[in-house]
Amino acid sequence: MTSLIQRRTLARWAVSATLVATGVTAFAPAWAADEAPDMLVKRLSTEVLNTIKADASIKAGDINKIMALVDTQIMPNVNFQRMTASAVGPAWRQATPEQRTRLQQEFKTLLVRTYAGALDQVSDQEVAIKPFRGTANDKEVLVQSEIRGRGDPIQLDYRLEKTPGQGFGWKVYNLNVMGVWLVETYRTQFAQEISSKGIDGLVASLAARNKSNAGTKG
Structure with a gap:
């Protein structure tokens, strides 16, 4: 049985891989508009695994390279504004455009820096997509998968x-890792910051955490 620490480390890697996917996906933009969502997730996940395995610096958690990859490709398959807005909660509606921009920047940096260190756990893992229950008329869907390798x-x-429109037909707006939804987890944390310090306080707190993480991870 895989230990709890190993499972948590692999879970951190799984989120890291998803973040890196936002850069990798631009290599095949012509496919995605007509792809079914489960096939899209399968392809992207496989590409991410192969890319990490082949790139020693990404696998080692090179922050600059990972951030550059994410930034350069502008997260083509993630609705990061929706993800950030959902994590911030009702206060998002009162935030100014400048505050929203800062929140997205700091939140993205937090996610990348928090999970990048787990990329060195990538070895023989493969992605298995569970049977998809969506229909052609769905506007929002759930795609379930498993990362399989050593252990559970x-x-x-x-x-x-x-x-709508041209380009990528499906975009990710939330992730569930081992039964825990990422957006809801951060919403609880952010609500406490906003309650005591407001939106500017949350921005400042995220910036401080990112600065601390940068110093820790080099």
Whole structure:
């Protein structure tokens, strides 16, 4: 049986891989508009695994390279504004455009820096997509998957929305790792900050955490 520490480390890697996926996906933009959401997740997950395994610096958690990859490709398959807004909660509606921009920047940096260190756990893992129960008319769907390798499988599920217009048809807006939804987890943390210090206080807190993480991880 995989130990709890190992499972948590692999869970951190699973989120890291998803973040890196936002950069990798731009290599095949012509496919995604017509792809079913489960096939999209399968392809992207496989590409991410292969990319991490082949790139020693990403696998070692090179923050600059990971951040550059994410930033350069502008997260083509993630609705990060929706993800951030959901994590911030009702206070998002009162935030100014400048505050919203800062929140997205700091939240993205927090996620990348928090989980990047787990990428060195990538070895022989593979992605298995569970049977998809969505229909062609759905606007939002759940894609369930498992990361399989040594030890127990890691649950990694995605909530996606169908986006109108040209380009990518589906975008991720939430992740479930081992039964815990990422957005809801951060919403609880952020609500406490906002209650005591407001939006600017949350921005300052995220910036401080990112600065601390940068110093810790180099």
